[in-house]
Amino acid sequence: MQGHGYGQPVKQPPHTAWLVLLRVLFVAIGLFSIGFLAWTMLLRLAAVTRRSLDWGLFIAVLAADILSITLLAGEPGDEIHTSSGYVGLFLLLFTLVAAIAYYLAADVRHFLQRQQAYAAQRTAQAAYAYPGPANPYTAATVPTPPAMPVGPHTPPPMPHTPVPRPPLTTPPPQRPAPSHIDQVRAELDELSDYLRKHDGRPGGHEGGR
Template identity: 50%
Template sequence: MQGHGYAPPQQRRPPTGVLVLLRVIFVAVAILSIGFLSWVATLRAAIVTRRRGDWWVFGGSLAVLGVSFGFLATDHTDDFSTVNGNIGMAILLLNAAACAGYFLYADIRHHRPYVPGYPPPPAQGVNYGYPQGPSPYAATVPQTPAAPAPQMPVPPPPPQRPAPARIDQVRAELDELSDYLRQHPGRTDGGHEGGR
């Protein structure tokens, strides 16, 4: 039997309470550690979303943490009161705020519920056996043109294509089989006709 094959597995969204608790924990770790553990939030975002951009943000947060450590290492006072110490602490705190904010953005974007009328989030991977054409939801998103841009006419959606010939062929074969079975009722003695 031929068909489209298996659909890709759909990831289930965790309960809202669990998501909120995890968001609070990871933001608190980034802020309460004064930025020393801010990379944990971006690591969590990169692992959950598995997007290349999120891994780059994680690497960037580690690089910024290294730069701030460089400034703090050149300050030999106990309270980081020199210019290098102040710059290092400012970088550390800004990195903590940026990492916490980006974590919230990435996590909310990844776990947002599907809202009817808007296109679904892009699927991870390739849907083998399914057409890869434009999304049927593309026409439902309201478009607001820029003020100086000229209005371009929107082409009408392509007409619905008829059912494939294969479906019509299978339907005809099933009708023939149904007619044949009506004309030749099954035998009650359990014998098979012609070795079939």
């Protein structure tokens, strides 16, 4: 028995710039040939899509171009004078316009479907390569940390309690050193001695006469 398999693999479509270049090229071939080579657009489309409808339209456009060329070739001169010539010209221009419109619409739709199929195939391959958990209810949502090995005689770690620190106290103001008081006292004694000596001089007190 086979497992979940894939269908026919879808090839990656060409780059968009390359596709646009091909479309412009084939449309230009039909326009510059005045419709005589309009069948080339349907031939390229039928070769890409490989559908029976596109092959049938290619044969129809080719037959219409051949018929229009035959009618235009039956004109006696370079200009169109007969009804068959006008019919051939109308058939040629109508086939050119219809071929361009159908070719562009069908080519764009075909490669757009291929791009969508290729993107869906890549998404399915990525989902198959990386499957999700089988049971979402049993899937672990939070990882469990590994348990620390504890010996038979190892006590469990005690919680660390911060030790409160004593409040900072402001140191008491320092008293001035006694040397400064002694210096002031000595200066006062010297001043007192000086005043005594000054008062003890003769003629020091004019009021003792």
